Amino acid sequence: MAPPSPTSIQNLTKFWRQISVFSPNFTKALLTTSVFALFSLCFFLTFPYSKWRFNCPECDQTLIRDLINGPRLEQKTNISHILFGIGGSAKTWSQRRHYSELWWKPNITRGFVWLDENPARLEPWPKNSPQFKISADTARFNYTCWYGSRSAVRIARILKESFELGLENVRWFVMGDDDTVFFTENLVNVLRKYDYRKMYYIGSNSESVAQDLVHSYTMGYGGAGFAISYPLAAELVRVLDGCIDRYSDFYGSDQKIGGCMSEIGVPLTNELGFHQMDIRGSPYGLLSAHPLAPLVSLHHLDYVEPLFPHTNRVASVKKLINAYKSDPIRTLQQTFCYDLTRNWSISVSWGYTVQLYPFLVRAKDLNTPLQTFLTWTWTEGPFTFNTRKSSLKPCQRPVRFYFDGVKELGNQSTLTWYARQRDEHKRKCDRGNYKAAYLIKGFNVSAGFLDPQLWNEKQAPRRQCCEITGGSDQQDDIVQVRIRGCKQWESVTPP
Structure with missing residues (x-):
């Protein structure tokens, strides 16, 4: 704040001289009133406003806060505003902890894994695991589901016990299991869409209709x-x-909380990036045609095949996370395009896989997941999303390429490459179009960082487009693909 100018001081002095001519008493009264008013204002602004309630619990005290501190910009939701409550067990944590340690960042991520008893066998506690707390005894509660486990009661109360810790600056409570892998940057971007000062219940359903x-x-x-x-x-x-x-x-803790939500009257806000993974078999088809939504979580990884061939389950998730770290927003985002010189259809699930069809496939089919999996109860379906049959005939299957590495470029973009597995096609198609496709060793895919605003609730998202590129130095057995925003009037339409 700049000091008063000499001119303004002179004008003020002149004003007081003018009014003092009329009445010294008037001048004294005016001065006394001004001092009293100034003192009252200072007292009002410095009085602890938390004690002043107007007898109205609903009244917003923001105005008083702003009078004291001045208006301030609202801080965007970040990872420090989230408190995680992870349901675990002392008996199984040594086997399950590897999933949590893939995404947990000590001293950054906030929360606890809640155990049923003291994990004496895990002393010292793993330094990369979330800190643990012991759940309160739940023997007084009823549990009458004959095919379930009483642990559902304990896990349902994790949110209550987390809330009662009274930790500061918590905007969101996020519940998960000890075999849930969260992609926290994307979780933050999803929660930023919603006003944390209002009542929100955000998650997703099971993929299996029966569940x-x-x-x-x-x-x-x-x-x-x-x-x-x-x-x-x-x-x-x-x-x-x-x-x-x-x-x-x-049966479950989540079902009990859902019953509570019915009583409170707050419905579920469905976000497609939360994945219960109530499937069996290979998750390849689901992840290679991911919905247009940020990847937020993966669950039940012990019940499906590894995400990548020739790796174990934990290592395969690490490989996906390697891509995710370079461009979290784009991870698993699908795009597809055509190579009209060879009549090829190419589908890219960024950071995971490229599918090459040596013939033209309609966009609706490319956008529909191949059914490489069964339901949670080992049946053919139905699912809560459309699927298309994964043919056993080699002349109807795509040639698959898997993520093999990523490089961040200096112009806010990435280069990812995808390699074909040597034993991917033991049964090969002998048609000419497939013979040409089998000669391809890999794909190089370039893409700019995806704007987080793509997921803004005020903006309708759109799948990005891609094109086959190349120059004089291009290898014949490596296909170059560039992902970019779609041009006006552009659509993925085969001839």
């Missing part, structure tokens, strides 16, 4: 993880223990 019919279409599945805003958590904590007894016949 949704048995449990619920209206709840966030706990393995996929779900997020509850602070105001909703405060309301949920008030009624949760009663809900646990009222819904004692419900």
